[in-house]
Amino acid sequence: MTAYDKLMAFERETQALAQVAGRLGWDQETMMPRGAAHQRAEESGAMQSVLHARRTDPRVGEWLEMAAAEPLDQVGQAQLRLIRRSYTRTNKVPGDLASALARLTSRAQGQWAEARSEDDFKAFAPVLDEVLRLKREEGAALAEGGDVYNALLDDYEPGAVAADLDKMFAEMRPGLVALRQTALEQAPVPAITGAFDEQKQMKLARQLAKLFGYDMARGRLDKAVHPFSSGSGDDVRITTRTAADDPFNCIYSTIHETGHACYEQAIDPTYTLTPLGQGVSMGVHESQSRIYENQLGRSKAFCHFLFGQMRDVFGDMGVADETAFYASVNRVHRGYIRTEADEVQYNLHIMLRYDLERSLIAGDLAANDLESAWNDRFRADFGYEVDRASNGCLQDVHWSVGLFGYFPTYSLGNVYAGCLHSALRQALPDLDDRLAQGDLAAATAWLQKAVQVHGGLYEPREVITRACGFEPTAGPLMTYLEEKFRALYPG
Template identity: 65%
Template sequence: MTAYSDLMAFQRETEALAQVMGRLGWDQETMMPSGAAAQRAEEMGALETVLHARRTDQRLGDWLEHAVAPDDVAAANLRHIRRSFERSRRVPARLASELARVTSRAQGIWAEARANEDVAGFLPILSEVVALRREEGAALGEGADVYDALLEGYEPGTTSSELTAMFTALRPRLVALRDRVLSAPEPAQLTGIFPEEGQMILADVCARAFGYDFTRGRLDKAVHPFSSGSGLDVRITTRTNPADPFNCIYSTIHEVGHATYEQGIDSAHFLTPLGQGASMGVHESQSRIYENQLGRSRAFTGWLYGRMRDIFGDFGIDGEDAFYRAINRVSPGFIRTEADEVQYNLHVLLRFDLEQALMRGDLQVQELEAAWNDRFLADFGRPVDRPSHGLLQDVHWSVGLFGYFPTYSLGNVYAGCLHDAMRRALPDLDGDLARGDASGAVQWLRDRLQRHGGLREPRDTVADAIGGGPSEGPLLDYLETKFGSLYLA
């Protein structure tokens, strides 16, 4: 027990420092003056050097060798620390620091390039990021597949071949549903201008409706919405568009799903390896079920219609049913984060295939824009009209998140399974949502999944919550039922 106690005391400090580094990243995307980017890159690199030294400290190996787990919680903590130790010591300290420094700098360059539609201005720094991530993947894999080695950092226990099989099963029914829906008449759209102040008021209202605790968080704006932190400090961001308030509303609800997962973890796990979500796929299941199955349901949108009218007055949609159809409108589009439920996963599969090719050296950075545009045309039947609608739209590759994108679709699959189980457990759910009350759904997710944090492996976390193994079937059935009734009835 002495070894275990010493190990956990050391780990608590490491976890606290990692939270500080996360706060630096949050500040960089929300409040940091643009002129501070070069210094922030150095700060991030320096802090990563400290964290890498702690994560590879030889005392960890000694403690892990002698630690005894008195219960399941301790055993799970040891599992996480051992996994982190073994992965971290494969990566040289120089590489870890350089990755932190370069990706911090790349983030600002990407934001500027996106604003200026300047792919050429972004590719040099992206080449640096890709080269460093390839080197990291090779070090982590020790001869195994580079991409799988990176994927393990986001979704432990999952391989690209398993995801490819799942996504191959998803694609035919998604494409068939999309083609049928897009051949039907489109519903009405919003008209008018929606001031930012009103959008942020509504974002606040929706965040509270879905259980976000503002005493342990805050809502700000960023170029790309995200959630940051865990435990007692979990922050979210959104963005506004005066012509499209749905972007703000549903980006907020999405990030609230991430944030309430972190806020819902048992406080006994704070600043331990279990005090965070089980994986990015499980995390995404929470954001997507909040945003889509709950937030875009007929019951909740009926309530939201009234709140929209209160704030914005008449906006060209007459009645709750028409509003529900407008929110769930399926239409051709370029942007993943704005994509409807039918087409969202097709956007993810494009990125999944391209980033595998990049990491394995089958595709070079200078070829990436053409490859993206060719694939988008093949998958969506229209040419990319500008870089911010194509290669430059996502922040992920600029900050080195290779292996992250497939967890979005995996999260959708998990959300489909959780929603199916939730509906069976909560027969009065629609009545609550129609009053703007998502507390029953939030509590069900908290009890069944969120409070456990990283106690179980990702797939086991979902399987325990739903009472069986997850599969893509419930998601596809949900989509076909919902959009069939909206468009094809």
């Protein structure tokens, strides 16, 4: 065996163990008994200890050095690049810190869920403070004297830096605020109304997931407090949630997570259980979920199809026709919840979280002061008061599990999706005709070939540039939003 062969055999075992660790997280969110939280924290910590030891094994460094001198093709070179990145970063973080973080965040996730159900931020603040302390320690180890937030961000979007995000958000904010103001100054678009049986919602959600290309033979759909996608290769699972008075919550959460899952299922199967066998970054990952959910799923053409499907399942929904239904799907409205926000306001939610988490990591904002800081910022950005903690700083799971640096990748995903949508329409001039018939095959096939099949072969921005034929910018997204919502809210 060559050094490369030995390295890849070792890496496949590491990747397999990482998938098992991920399955522990999936189970915790879906099926784990409530009383098992403490034991699960120990199990997660133990798995992370094993993984950290493997990822920092000195043999990996030796194999990397020897393999670099071997003749390797593009795939082999890409494998080395990702293994080297992981090895370098992981070696900067002490093993006891990695294990402590895994145990703490597993416990913190349960405490967040309980505090959220009770609308009691004070009950969550102490454990959040512990998470922050360890994440700052981890970030400092990774940064080695550089910017701590950038070091954390690099885990989710390699190559991204806060300075570029600041510029992107500054460019987007004025247009988004103006669109929101125009929409909210007009008569509110009514939401659909009726009785929406939750079992029927789940049945329809499964049908839509399959329609968008999700392979149920290699996945499953369950319910969770916070929808998510988990796994890669031949075991990719998604979750959604239901609300008896709001079927769109279930439907569009499902389509969103289907975008994530289809990305993982479409990656070249020869990359399975290797670093290339998963999405290249969270920004690119989010581009798939957002284009599935929004540019495809909320399009006027697809809403024509969806209206008929939902009317058959639920009967009268309180809207006169498909035009009113489309307006209801895309209505700009006051609200607190990021995952339920319309396309116009979604990125404003991300900007709020991005600024707050940078302050938390920098130590400029204490955990105990987060709720008041959130409420003040929300009032300034959205113009009304947060009514309870579950609609405010407790609504997202991310900080409880230590995902600092993750939030801005949602907006990067929207920007990438805007670019991909522009290229997709150039490639498929009859896209709307297809969507109106509920035919997603051509659109999802284009995305599979342009983005998904490559897995981690290319760097994040390169994936989008190769797919679109131009460097990603916020321009296509803002043009799409302007055209769509100026037509819905002409003023």
